[in-house]
Amino acid sequence: MKRKFSAKKILNKIQDHFIEISMTKFVIYMVLIAWASTTILPLLWVANNSFRTTTQIVNAPFSLPDSFNLANYITAAERINILNSYKNSLIMSGTTVLLVLLFGGMAGYAMSRFKFKFRGFINKMIIVALMIPAFVTVVPVYEIFIELGIVNTYLALILPHTASNLVFATMMLSAYMSSVSTEIEEAALLDGATRWQIFTKIFVPISRPAFATVGIFTFLWSYNDLFSALVFVPNKSVQPITVLLNQVKSQYGTDLGLQATAVIVTVIPVLLVYIVLQKHIIKGLTQGAVKG
C-alpha cells in the first residue's frame, strides 16, 4: 500500500481516530445499557409493587412503598401455600438431578469405555431422542401413568424429567469421560480394582466439572418446566412452583400486589443462586444446549 505522509495528514488521522473511537464507544455503551435496563427494570418495578396493595399500584404505579408492607408475602404464604410448592419443586427437581447424575454417569461410562453390540445404534438413537419435544410423548406417557396410578405423585414428574434429561446427560458425560486417558484405567486394573471401583474412584472424581454442568442444567430445566408439570402433577398438594404461578394467574388475576409477590418469591432464590454460581451456570446452560 502506498501512502503519502505529511504532518498535517497524520494529525488529522489521529483526530479522526479519536473521534471515531469515542463516538462508537458512546453508542455501544448506550445500546448495552439500554438492553441491560430491559432486563433489570421490570424486575425492580415488580419487586417494588410486591410491597404494595393493588389500589396503591393503580393510583401511583411508580412511587415507592410507604412502609415495608409484608401483607402480600403473608397472603402468599398462608392463602396460596407457596412454601409447600417450594418444597414440592425442590423434592422433585432434586431427585431428578440425583437420578440423572447416577444413571447418566453410569451410561456415560459405558458408552465411552465399553465396546458392545449395537453401540453405534444406541448412540444414534440418543441423538434422535434429543430432538423430540415433550409434546409428542406427553399423551402416551400420561396414559401409562394413569394405568400405573401415579399421576399426581412426585414420581409422575420425576420420571419424565429424568428421562428427558438423561439423554443429554449421557452425551455430555460420555464425551467428557472418553477424554480420560486409558493409562490410568489400566493401572487401576493392574492394581486389582473392579470396574465399579474404577468408575467411582477414578471416573466420577475426574469428571466432576461435567457432572456439575449436567447437574445445574438439569436442575434449572426441571425447576422451570411448566408443561410437564401442568400435565402430570396439577394437584394442589404436589404441584411445583410453576403450576402454582399458573393458578395464581387465573385465581388472583386482579390482585396485582399478590401476583407481583408471587413473581418475586419464585424468582429471588434462583437469582441468588445465579449470582453466586453465575460462571458455572452460564457455562453449564450454554454448553448443555449447544452440545445437545
Add this chain to the structure above:
Amino acid sequence: MFYPILRSFYKTFFFTVHNINPEYIGLGNYLKLVNDPVIWIATKNTFIFMIAAVVFQVGLGILLAVFVDLIRYGKNFFRTTFFFPIVLSAASLGLLFRLLYNYNAGLLNSVLKLFNLEPILWLDASKALAMVMIPTIWQYVGFYFVIILTALTKIPNALYEVAEIEGANTFQRITKITLPLIFQDIRVCIVLAITGTLKVFDMVWMITAGGPFDSSQVLGTYMYSTVFQQRLFGYGSTIAIFIIILGVVVTSLTNKFIGNRGVTID
C-alpha cells in the same frame, strides 16, 4: 422414549374423548387436521415466531456480543445482566409480563400515562402474538449472546492488530474478520433458535393461553388445550405427530440452506 411415539402414532387413528371407548376412524383425525383452521393459525404463528426468533434473538445476540467484545469496562456486568432471564422460569416471567401489560396499572400503560397518552389494551387479538413473542425472544437473547461472545474470545487478537495496521476501521473489522470467523457458531444459534420455537409453550400459556380467539395460539399450546382441556386424546396425538414432522422438515431445510460455509482460522 420411542415406545410413546409409536403409541402416539397408533392413537392418531382413533376418535377418543376422555380416553374411553376409542373408536377406529382411520385417517379421520388427519382429515380433521387438514380442515382445522386453528391448526393453521397455530402453524403460521409458529413460523412467524421462528423467523422473529432467528432475526431478533440471534441478531441481537450477535450485536450485543460484538459490542461487549469491543468495550473494556463492565464486560462481566453486562454478561450477568443479559444472561439472567434464562435461569428464571418462563412461568414467572410470563406472570411478570402479564403485570407489565396490565391495562389498569401495568408498567407500559403507566409509562404512557406519564406522557399523557391513552392507555392501550396490550393483549387484544391484533397484538397478542407480538406481545407473547417479545418476552420469549427477550428471555433468550442473553443465551445467544453468551454463545457468540465465547466464540469471539477465541479469535486471536493478532488478526485485529494486523487489520488496524492495514487501516481498517471498527466496522470493517467486524464485517470482514469477526463475522466470517464466527459463522459456525451463528449457524448453531440459528438451528437452536428454530428448534427452540417448536418447543415454546410456557410463556405463551402464562401470558395469553393462546387467546384471545386463538390469535396467539402456537402448536404447543394448541396441542395442550386439545388434549387436556377438550380431552381429545386421538386428535391431540395427531397434532403431536404433525409437530414432529414439521420439526424434521424445518431442521433439515435449515441445514440445507445454511450448510457448511464457514471460515476457519489456520
